[in-house]
Amino acid sequence: MKVLKFGGTSVANAQNIKLVLNIVNKKAANEKLVIVVSALSKVTDMLLIASKKAAAGDESFKVTLTEIEKKHLEILKELIPVSEQSSLLSHVKRIVNHLETLLDGCYLLGELSLRTSDTILSFGELLSSYIFAEALKQNLKNSSYKDSRELIKTNSNFGKAAVNFEITNELINDFFASNEDQVVVIPGFIAASIDGINTTLGRGGSDYTAAIIAGALHANELQIWTDVNGMFTANPKVVKQAQPIAFISYQEAMELSHFGAKVLYPPTIQPVLRKNIPILIKNTFEPEAEGTYISNQEMANTNPVKGISHIDKITLITLEGSGMIGVSGSSKRLFEVLSTQNINVIFITQASSEHSICIGILNADAAVAEEAINNAFEVEIAQNKIDPCIVERNLCIIALVGENMKNHQGLSGRMFSTLGKNNVNIRAIAQGASERNISAVINEKDVKKALNTLHENFFEENTKQLNLFVMGVGNVGEKFIEQIHQQKKFLKENLKINLRVIALSNSKKMYFDEEGIALKEWQFLLETGEAADKEKFIANVIELNLRNSIFVDITANESISKVYEHFLKRNIAVVTCNKIACASEYDNYKKLKKLSQQFNAPFLFETNVGAGLPIIDTVKNLVASGDKVNKIQAVLSGSLNFIFNNFDENNTFHDVVKEAGAQGFTEPDPKIDLSGIDVARKILILIRESGYKMEIDEITNESFMPAECLETTTNEAFFESLKEHASHFEAIYQEALSKDSRLKYVAQFENGVANVSLRFIPKDHPFYNLEGKDNIVLFFTDRYIDQPLLIKGAGAGAAVTASGIFADVIRIGNI
Structure with missing residues (x-):
């Protein structure tokens, strides 16, 4: 026998219920089933809202009640043939009328007791399971309905009743021993006290119902059908690359669920854990997906980290002071105070010096906890032995979870190193002796970054x-x-x-x-x-x-x-x-x-x-390896080199500068290149990267440009001025011809002095044959004395500059 539980989203509407019916019909062909059904999606919330409105004297509870009735009647009409609807519709209306009577009572009395609340909330599962059972009978005659209140008995702790397993197990076994139906449908979440009063099983109640039934019957398997493909390596809403976990242990599943995985609520699996009954998490909307199999079966050669989870809306409270050192009972007093206020402690860490205790609680409990703790330790606070508690809100707990983490060294170091590289500040750390989880408290704003970074490191092949x-x-x-x-x-x-x-x-x-x-x-x-x-x-x-x-x-x-x-x-x-x-x-x-x-x-x-040339990287490596740069000679402007290589008796200076701009070699404002300031900046950067301190105004810039050209305010005016001073540029060119030289704009640094200027380069100089838009740099160092280190190549152009930027991005990816 298998027990299948279907959650609220699985039975949210008639279309979804048809999917569930199809799943049940297929499985019933091979084995007996118990089907546990949650309330229709959002109905429990609607019931809670209606009851609170009624108790507050707000007549709009009737509107909510009408919506609840309409929702169920519409689904019933879509699932059941018209010829068979009459008696079923009457039954649903009778249930709704009973609900209305209870809400009217709350309205008249102006109160909502826990006992009444439990009864009102039970109507969600009573309605959904009844409709589902009747729909199932249309195709599977050998099926029936059983009210779980007749099987599961609890105490009278309304809101979260404790199950009496001795009586409950006996009732369940007696019923199923005599029941021959292939499928039995049972409402989840609800039970009854020994004297027959409605109770509810609290958060995760429908899962709990299914686990109780499975445990009592020693079922082969408990299946939890929901709207996701099992438990994930992280919350898929936050981490898009999260993957379903195929196999996981009970303990790992509980740890992940405790730290925010919403698929399973830890206490609900206790009845099957004790009996070693496996749990399978499946997706109603992708029934062929593998899902997550939870058991005590050991998996060899799997990732030691099974998942990364988190709890948000956390407050960290720190109690510290010299008066706690060596004084027994401080921790006991602290936790007694919190217990008295019914505050759940999620996270605990204490320094070995005993100087401080740090606890994590929900933000909603922070104010009450702060006041209660300070009152409990008011004598020590007044004597300055203990400080008033420190409260830090809006934090989040993240946790790595894995049964085999204890057998792998360095996981915690890897976790914290990964977070540190992304500047995620860790406020507190906790790791149990079992090493099944490593927890850290971080700022809530960093949670998405932290989860994605950790997931990338532990689950994505180091991508x-x-x-x-x-x-x-x-x-x-x-x-x-x-x-x-x-x-x-x-x-x-x-x-x-x-x-x-x-x-x-x-x-x-x-x-x-x-x-x-x-x-x-x-x-x-x-x-x-x-x-x-x-x-x-x-x-x-x-x-x-x-x-x-x-x-x-x-x-x-x-x-x-x-x-x-x-x-x-x-x-x-x-x-x-x-x-x-x-x-x-x-x-x-x-x-x-x-x-x-x-x-x-x-x-x-x-x-x-140098655009895409590895010039700066080379300087860094020289300096890092202990070499010293003594002299730099360079042609650092690809645009100026292009201009002077193409400026001749056939091409005017104006036309060549225009062409350089059209090919993307100059800055949008060509004066930046032609004024020499661009080259001055480049040599300055090389000087600084070589380990020298220098400012831009310490570099001598011997401009070859007429002042009138550099004083223009628009590109149009600038190019017009180049035409007006054409004779000036022609004279420079003719002088180069007369000296049998080529024009190169050169940057130089030596003995703490730097300058940039247009120079006449003779044929025997390394710069003479520099063509096109190429750059060239000569580094004279302690190691490169007679023959300088030379770097040469394209130093301008959109494609090579883009490739240099791209290379820097890749460098970061490889860090």
Whole structure:
């Protein structure tokens, strides 16, 4: 024999009930069944509301009662043929009339006792189970209905009655010994006291009913049918990648249920646990899905962590003081106070110094607990031996659960390391001697990030999800998105990196999608987004609080560069091609680097120098390995190199600069490149990364541009001025020809002095043959003395810059 329990969502409406009837009919062909039915979805809540309204003198309870009656009659009419409805409708109406009499009594008396409440709440299961039993008889004649109040006997503790198992087991066995029906339908949740008064079994009552029946009959299996595919590795509403757990032990199931898994309520499985009867959690709406099998059967070679769960709305109360050290009875007094106030303690930890005791309770109990504890210890508080209790609200308990965790070393370290890397602050820790669960208290705002991070680490083959927030989607940004879209599958399969673009913004629009933007249509989605707002963009990124968040700045905007600090302080990595921050005041540059270390938030800016070339990374490795950079010579502007490589007797300076802009080699404002400030910033960044302190105004910038050109305020005026000063640029070109040299814009650092300037490069110099938009850097160090370390390659262009940004993102994924 098997016992099957169907929850409220499984019998929410006629369509769902038909699915349940189909499941029962199939299973009844092979074995005897007991079917335990919950109230229709939401009906118990409606009954509770109606009773409270009636007791408060609110006549609108009659409206709720009418809704309850209508709901049941409509379902009955849809399930039962018209020819057989008359007597059944009359029976349902009689039950509803009895309910109405009770509610009228509450209304007239102006009160609602626990005993009356139990009787009123019992009507949900009485109605649903009766309708279900009658519907089942339409196809399965060898089925019957039995009122669970005649089988399950309790004490008179109304609201949460305790079962008298000796009498109950005898009644159940006697009934089923003489019953020959293939299927018996029983209402869940309800019972009766020894003298026949209605009682209820409390939270999880229908599960409890099913477990009581299964335990008494030594059933082969207890099946709990619900609306999910079993117990999950985490709450699937919070962790989208959560997976159903195929096999789990009783103890693991209870631990997960205690820590918030709603599928099962721990006390309800006690009757089957004692008899070693397996439990199967199944989905009514996907009956072919495997579900979760709960038993004492040992599973070899499985993940030692079976699930990650949490309890929210937690308050942490700490009682501490020197007066507790070595004084016996402090803990006893504390827990007696809480017990007297009927406050359940969910979490306990105590320092070995005995200086403090920390407990976790529900937020709703916090005020009462604080007052009661302070009153109980008022003498010690007055004598300054103990401090008034410290109360911290709006916290959450997260827990790793697994029967075999005790046999695997380093799990707790892995858990806390994973949380720490994502800046999740741990307020308290508890681990039982059984090591079946490791619990930690964190801020409620961090729970989604914490659960997803832990799940990723323990259940997703070390796949790391990176959440990108991209500011600036012009030429470079467009290529960056294109590259992500192209490589997304490769990264997931080969590097175990799952890239998601959560937000995009340009100067006009911004668009957010917490589940990840569909990159095939990102341009359309961005156009449909809201008006761009830098402050709101930042606030959204921080509020989402996603794990492994990365802010990607693909602008040349100074105001954007000033927000890096806000992100780094919140453990949000920053990847940028914007040189302004790293070329700002030295103190600000050092502060950003320090914040990156302090909050474990990578700050990467490889594309600040040389686009996609590994120039900054090389400097970092030189310095880290103990080498010292003594001299730097470089051509660092791909745009200027392109311009001077193409400026000749056939192409005017104006036309070449125009072409450089059209190909995306210059900044949107070409004066940034041509003024030399862009090159000055780049050499400054290399100098700082080499370990030297320098400010931008200490770099000599010998401009080759006429002052009138640099003083223009629009691009149109700037290009017009290039035409007006064409003779100036022609003279520079002719001088280079006369010296048999080529023009290169060179940055140099040596002996603490730096400068950037246009130079005439002779044929025997390494810079002479630098073509196109290429960059070149020569590092002279303690190790590279006679022959400098040389890095050369494309140093400008949307695609190579985007690839450099992409490489920085991947570096973060590999950390």
